[in-house]
Every structure is written in C-alpha cells, then in structure tokens.
Amino acid sequence: DTGVSQNPRHKITKRGQNVTFRCDPISEHNRLYWYRQTLGQGPEFLTYFQNEAQLEKSRLLSDRFSAERPKGSFSTLEIQRTEQGDSAMYLCASSRDLEKLFFGSGTQLSVL
Amino acid sequence: EDKVVQSPLSLVVHEGDTVTLNCSYEVTNFRSLLWYKQEKKAPTFLFMLTSSGIEKKSGRLSSILDKKELFSILNITATQTGDSAVYLCAVVDYGGSQGNLIFGKGTKLSVKP
Numbered sequence: 209d210t211g212v213s214q215n216p217r218h219k220i221t222k223r224g225q226n227v228t229f230r231c232d233p234i235s236e237h238n239r240l241y242w243y244r245q246t247l248g249q250g251p252e253f254l255t256y257f258q259n260e261a262q263l264e265k266s267r268l269l270s271d272r273f274s275a276e277r278p279k280g281s282f283s284t285l286e287i288q289r290t291e292q293g294d295s296a297m298y299l300c301a302s303s304r305d306l307e308k309l310f311f312g313s314g315t316q317l318s319v320l
Numbered sequence: 321e322d323k324v325v326q327s328p329l330s331l332v333v334h335e336g337d338t339v340t341l342n343c344s345y346e347v348t349n350f351r352s353l354l355w356y357k358q359e360k361k362a363p364t365f366l367f368m369l370t371s372s373g374i375e376k377k378s379g380r381l382s383s384i385l386d387k388k389e390l391f392s393i394l395n396i397t398a399t400q401t402g403d404s405a406v407y408l409c410a411v412v413d414y415g416g417s418q419g420n421l422i423f424g425k426g427t428k429l430s431v432k433p
Binding site for chain 2: 212239241243248249250251252253256263264266297299306307308309310311312313314
C-alpha cells in the first residue's frame with residue numbers, strides 16, 4: 209500500500225491522558241499536513257511540515273499539542289492532558305510541493 | 321483574510337436528479353482549486369482546476385473554474401445513492417496561510433432512492 213497511513217485508526221482515552229498518533233506519508237511527498245475534523249465540518253488546519261521543518265501552526269494548536277517530523281518522513285501528533293473537546297477525527301495528508309493532497313483514513317479520538 | 325465558501329451546506333435530492341455544488345473563494349495568490357469527496361473516512365480526490373473555462377469530467381461528475389468571478393462548480397448528473405457524501409472544496413494559495421491550502425466547510429449531499 210503506497211498511500212498515506214495513519215495509526216491507530218481509533219483511540220479511546222480518559223480525560224487527562226496523553227495520546228500520540230502516527231502518520232506515514234507517501235514516500236516522495238515533502239509536505240505533510242495535520243487536520244482535525246468534527247462531525248459536519250470541513251477539515252480544520254492544525255499544522256504542516258515541509259520536509260522536517262514545521263512551517264506553520266494554527267491557533268487551534270494549543271500548547272497541549274505538539275507535532276514532529278524528525279527525519280522528514282513519518283510524523284507524530286501528540287496531545288497531552290486530553291480534554292473532551294479534543295474528541296475528533298485527526299487527519300493526516302501529504303503532497304509533493306503544492307500539488308493535490310492525499311489523505312490518510314484518519315485517527316478517531318474519543319476522550320471520555 | 322483568505323476564505324473559501326461552499327454552498328449549499330447541505331442538499332437532499334432523489335436518485336436521477338442533477339445537482340450543482342458551489343465554491344467561491346477569496347485568496348491572495350490563487351494557484352489551483354481542488355474538489356474532494358468524503359464518505360466515511362478520508363477525503364478522496366476528484367478534480368484539480370487551474371485554468372478558467374476548462375471543464376474537467378469524470379463519469380457523471382464534472383467541474384469548471386471561473387477565475388474572473390472567483391468560483392467553481394461541481395456538477396453531478398443522474399445522481400445515485402452512492403454519491404451521498406460531503407463534497408469539499410479547497411484552494412491552493414501561494415504565500416497564503418494554512419500551508420497554502422484553504423478548505424471550505426463542505427456540502428453534505430444526500431441522495432434518496
């Protein structure tokens with residue numbers, strides 16, 4: 209499978225716990241994006257990387273959120289001290305430069 | 321501030337109907353406009369439009385861009401229940417925010433048998 213891969217597919221956690229999601233982009237893609245999506249809404253931008261550099265972060269990305277892409281390949285998104293409002297689908301997407309984005313299947317987070 | 325506005329936000333039609341979904345945009349340095357279909361999980365790519373007036377077609381779906389009036393439409397003819405999905409429009413903006421890619425909120429299409 210050469211598409212964008214996200215793990216885990218589902219995550220249920222208790223409020224206050226930390227969670228980490230992983231995204232493996234398409235191998236030759238230099239851009240990697242993280243989005244959050246809630247029911248009935250379009251994807252909300254969180255952050256993006258060009259190679260290993262994190263070039264932009266949304267105001268939505270509070271200090272409890274951190275993302276890395278250490279070698280310009282896979283990326284992780286960590287949420288510390290989760291809150292119920294963090295419950296959402298977290299989507300990763302990758303692209304080569306400003307060409308079309310390819311999305312992963314997402315990680316559905318439920319915070320109890 | 322850059323923005324992408326889709327209309328309608330939701331639409332219910334019957335099988336066989338033709339629908340038109342709209343996407344208007346205001347961005348600083350337009351490069352291209354993308355349409356995606358989202359069913360349960362990941363959005364899947366439909367079209368990328370960069371030039372005005374050139375229609376892109378794929379089966380019953382077609383799309384066109386008007387760079388003068390700053391909008392695009394997505395047409396679906398002879399709709400089927402499998403067309404039920406959220407249709408997302410996104411604009412690639414050189415030098416813009418959000419990684420140069422701005423999404424609209426989507427149009428939720430429901431096709432009834």
